[in-house]
Amino acid sequence: MIGKVEHITRFGLFVTFSTDDTVSKKTGLMRWSALPKGHPKYQIGDLVSFEISKEHTDGKIDLTYLDEDFKSIFGQFLEETEHRLESLKAVNKDLR
Incomplete structure (x- = not known):
């Protein structure tokens, strides 16, 4: 699954995601011990596989944590x- 880093705490990363069977979002904790040693630091808004x-x-x-390269x-x-999304925002702005 893919989620978005919403909060970073001393416990780990709080990741928000949606499951296939529901539209509502859920949040889970990925503890620091679950991340590989030497992994680049995450920032709020980063995508992570889990x-x-x-x-x-x-x-x-x-x-x-699952090791996947999202960019590739x-x-x-x-x-x-x-x-x-940017083009839709522009169209919506023109309609107002």
């Missing part, structure tokens, strides 16, 4: 999507 390792009864979700896999798709 799998859900455990869902607790209290609603908390633990995430495990989804780079062109992300660029095209960004261009489409």
